[in-house]
Amino acid sequence: MTTEIVIQTIVSGLLMGAIYALVASGLTLIFGLMEIVNFAHGEFLMIAMYTAFWSYVLVGLDPLFSLPFVMLVLFALGAATYYGIIRNILHASVLVQITATFGLAVFLRSLAQFLWTPDFRSIEDPIVEGRIAIADVFLGLPQIVASVGCILAFAALYWFVNRTETGLALQATAQDKEAASLMGIHTDRMYALGWGVGSACVGVAGCLIANYYYIFPEVGLTFALLAFVAVAMGGFGSLVGALLAGILIGLVEALGGLFAPVPAYKYVIIFLLYLGIVLVRPLGMFGRY
């Protein structure tokens, strides 16, 4: 095994990690706002990928250009989920919330299979394709674009949450709903906004990976599972935690696939790493409460 292969693996892992980080950020944003884990998050990603795919096939819009549209669709999906389902179970028990979002996940997955069959699809001829070589390390261009796009989206999300007035209102709602509404913040609308923005994050990730990833109804499962782990590892509600944990998971996944005796054990390594971290820090790396 040469050094090039290891470096190649590390870089690929980092690229994948950026995508996990953005998917996890959406999840953790919603959780930080109202302590609800969206078990349909992976299915949202799947919907984003299909939206990008159909925009390409039907309208001829490359994923690079359909990105705003996909974000909008996912924002609407998130907000609709909030108004249709989540608003009714805000004060219900954790199990009710798990059940409701899990039912939504099953529904969306089956709907995709019903409408678009379980076939694997891919975008045939996107604008971004091919690979580049830096020294002896080869990198797929779509992967680079997707990861850079995800990092930019994360930066935008971070700026939005911490630097804009709406973002601060979002944080105020997360901290104390009653006090926030006394300050004139429309908390209900903030919750819907949180769901919209959190879902738009998977919209960006889904649209950009549609460039090179296979698209099928169950594509969200692995992403969602790793996003749950990333969110718990980083600390529920922490954006920075989700970023670091996402990148760490991408890295461990790539290296684990290279070194583990059975490639599938890369997930076992990630899970053990996660268990190790929460045993030392029960609230994850950056858990707030």
Place this chain on the structure above:
Amino acid sequence: MTATEVKTGRFGCGVESEALERARAEPLYPPWTRAQWITAAVVAASVLLYPAVFTQPYMRHIMVMVFIYGLMAQGWNVLAGYCGQISLGHAFFFGIGAYSAAYLFTHHGITPWAGMGVGVVFSVIAAALIGFPTFRLRGHYFAIATLVIGETAHIVFLNWETVGAATGLWIPVERDAPLRDMQFHESKAPNYYIGLAFLTLATAIVYKLERSKIGFYLRAVREDPEAAQSLGVDVTRCKMIAIMISAALTSVAGTLYAQYTLIIDPETVLPLLLSILVVLMTMLGGLGTLWGPIIGAAVLVPLSEATRVWVGGTGGAEDLMIYGALITIIAVCYPSGLIGLGRRLLEGRR
């Protein structure tokens, strides 16, 4: 009430004696009314006579699955419903029960009844090993940790050659001693009665647990761990007892499943979907109630069969679509489950 009466209370404290008297007048678990006895007798009789009336294998098959899933849900309910610890990895214990019996019979010819015992021992040990570190985690952190442990087991079994890896275990067909080998090829009636017997046993165990001191401790831990601890309840010990009972019951369900289908692989006995399925069943019936898991299984298993038979089979997953939508609707509209709904209807009538 006069001042002297207050002082003559059993503990010399008026409030407490009043509470005691009220408790004696209105016990938490009142004896059954005549209507309840009649209902119980009718249910018991119809369940016992079911195989005599429905002789088609398919109708019996549905009930066998209701018993097996009901047993698993009953086990999950002990940990999540009574003790408040949400496990999303219970398929692990189900898998241990299924694999222990199937492996010992396939490779060593040991009777599945012994295999069931071995499975229970293994899953109780596994429960202790899982509980010891993870019970420090709260709420969602515990749920995700158990989900991750379940998925880890899934991946390990998928790649573990000794237990057949992804192919799983095919239990050899034996016809000499059906009862000893726990496999019945003539009829599904024995499976039916074995499933019924174990579900009844599990329900009896949970019934005793619910009314015992430890049962009250578990619910105290669920409602408020800090308050329970401050009153002298050993919170970790309570959670440990709950997860061990829970794992043992789930493991027995796994063994019954393996001996019923005679073929197991990681995709059928260890998937995340199975862990979630028991959650849905218990939620649907009524979380933290004795009959909730059974009612949930009795509704959900035929429902999924019905949607599969009526609208499924086209490859379009319409059955799962209806199933998913129903789950969401039930969770949003009837969060206390069918038992809660029934109680509300009864109270409304009164």
